[in-house]
Amino acid sequence: MTHEFEHIINFYSNSVEKKLSCVLATIVELKGSSYRKPGVRMLFREDGLQLGAISGGCVEKDVWNYSKDIFKTGKSKTISYDGRYRLGCEGIIYILIEPLNIEESDIDQIKRFLFKRKDFKIDSYYVLSDDLRIQPQGSVIHFDNKTVYFNKNIINLDSNSLLLKFSNTLRPKIKLVIIGTEHDASHLCACGKILGWEIIVVGSPNSSKTIENFPDADDFKLINSENFKELEIDKLTSVVLMSHNYAYDLKNFMELSKYELFYLGILGNKKRKNRLIEDSINFNIELKEKFLNSVHSPAGIDINAITPQEIATSIVSQILYESRKNKKNVK
Incomplete structure (x- = not known):
């Protein structure tokens, strides 16, 4: 509220x-x-x-x-x-x-x-x-x-x-950070906006996209993972990796492991999540249990979603559930 x-x-x-x-x-x-x-x-x-x-x-x-x-x-x-x-x-x-x-x-x-x-x-x-x-x-x-x-x-x-x-x-509004600038990200933006969340879209510095491509976003940043401090990630921040680029997702995944966020969704199947974890360990990245517990792959609750709109709906539903799980009066 x-x-x-x-x-x-x-x-x-x-x-x-x-x-x-x-x-x-x-x-x-x-x-x-x-x-x-x-x-x-x-x-x-x-x-x-x-x-x-x-x-x-x-x-x-x-x-x-x-x-x-x-x-x-x-x-x-x-x-x-x-x-x-x-x-x-x-x-x-x-x-x-x-x-x-x-x-x-x-x-x-x-x-x-x-x-x-x-x-x-x-x-x-x-x-x-x-x-x-x-x-x-x-x-x-x-x-x-x-x-x-x-x-x-x-x-x-x-x-x-x-x-x-x-x-x-x-409590503060949920912050949703969407890392990826493909067309499906715009649908996730729209779903989060309806719920009153703060929406930030993040893309690679060499992306040709602009905030005009994401009218429901509150902010749009073309930054590398080294600059994630600009996102001001806090305990009510959720992040979804949906760039459709494994190497880019891996860099972002490793950087996000340093932050305390309550939800990290990964677009793709469980094999992608396991590969991200294995490759992060190979790069000597420490993955704490609390961080791993925040990771959800595939992102979203299972509603047999097919369209980008349905997938976005399943993702925001999961984020909302995780934000209120075992808590009272979370808005």
Whole structure:
């Protein structure tokens, strides 16, 4: 959900420039099951524009109607929807609706922080009551030892013992590094972009391709493996080798063994993976167990994929699974 929050901040920043007010809706509690879970957010602007979704389309219209009152009163409200009777789901969702009023300087700090690829936390304070006298309700974001309130009415949130708190820790977006510039790489770019990932395409310095060949990429680099530091690989970085050139893949494989990444996919069969490992050892490259455990070949889950689009779908599915395996609240 980090990419959704990033979109909300950018949309809100644009709205501030246009002097248009916004209201933020957050699912803060769920009893039973629902299409979307606590922590999901949606923005409503006074001119009717909306960003995001907090359901499959069942509740947004009603939340917009509640938002109209929030625009007028400036007071937050928590509403509930019983999906067992109204939405077709098997649960009750509680939605905090609050005016969004972040200082421009704080907006800029949040934007800059999101580029740092660090965890951050959002606390939402609410009550399961329709009594508007129970104030304040609202959300606070914590990052880099800094606290930013989503609206001016909630500075003393912790002092109100009647309030409940939903805490949501968000991790950086998954970074997908695609090493290879053939046509199938563009399909993998597109799949990753839909999921809100940060996409970097890497090619050989003598490649004739440009970023125009990969419109869904956030960055495009023609570099040798010796310059992989430019990729800023971290623990939430996934890499896919798909150059269709064994010698090029081998150089990159050996260099990547120095980094701590959670996923390395190799396009091709298991023989290609075994050959890469054997040749790396012959070059006296130390391959640690943790690195080898991150290697997946052939890349992607087995869905009998045939087309480049299907193969790309299987790869991003495997990356997503590996990023969330044995973890909670990974976004």
